[in-house]
Amino acid sequence: MTLVATLVSNPSAPAVDETVLAAARAALPVPAEATVLAPGVAADLVFAADGAAAADGPAAGGAIRAIEDAVRAALRGRPIDVFVQRAAGRRKRLLVADMDSTLIGQECIDELAAELGLKPKIAAITERAMRGEIAFEPALRERVALLAGLDAGVVETVWRERIREMPGAATLAATMRANGGYAAIVSGGFTVFTERVAAALGFDEHNANELIIEAGRLAGRVTEPILGQDAKRERLHALAARFGLSLSETLAVGDGANDLAMIRDAGLGVAYRAKPAVAAEADARVDHGDLTALLYFQGYRAAEFAGG
Structure with a gap:
């Protein structure tokens, strides 16, 4: 061997x-x-x-x-x-990626909260949830409730002024797709952001929670059931089944506790700039490189990278 x-x-x-x-x-x-x-x-x-x-x-x-x-x-x-x-078996054919603090450098809910002057309060809850200190689903409901009344139009402002992609994200997706792979975002965040990130980075699909908007403002609720840790794992399995892949042919990457189930089940589970509990359980951890590290782990040379 x-x-x-x-x-x-x-x-x-x-x-x-x-x-x-x-x-x-x-x-x-x-x-x-x-x-x-x-x-x-x-x-x-x-x-x-x-x-x-x-x-x-x-x-x-x-x-x-x-x-x-x-x-x-x-x-x-x-x-x-x-x-x-x-x-x-190093090269994988399915990429399932978290979004917040993985494909982008921010937590979108925290940036929405900044528009109401609530970023420190909501960010503290986000941090505890990502560390696995509190359950994800009730923490999301609590944070979203604090956003009630926010003009839905602020999403575009936050996207344009606050959200920045992680270095190497587009190259990761483009290279895997150019080599016959499929790239999916599976996020505990919101579809109003995952749809933009997926388009910007070249992902094939996106999955996330849906913010409920009423009369042009956030209602302070999301559509149930919430896409959390179990749903992320289920999506990994469903996508593998759709393409006739074994789990050994899959790659999952994330940073928070709600990513652990899919990271454990993937053929290659990667903790990217992750919380300690996640880094401890992942197959691989990236603390220093950018997201092209996931390509190097699969044996790609830089000369083989597709444009991202």
């Missing part, structure tokens, strides 16, 4: 140099061959699995994670993401 350790830095601050590659090689249990995916930005170290890492079952996963931890420790805090996995 062959394993691959992928090292990724942020494209704006390349850090994967020969010194880094040498340190990572020294931490691996057997010699490894290096393949540069993007000069200074990303590289693969390919090596043969041995011992527990070559076996089947939970013990193999633990052994592979131990190798990953050893490589990360050898890099001594450098701003480099590390992911070790089996080389077979």
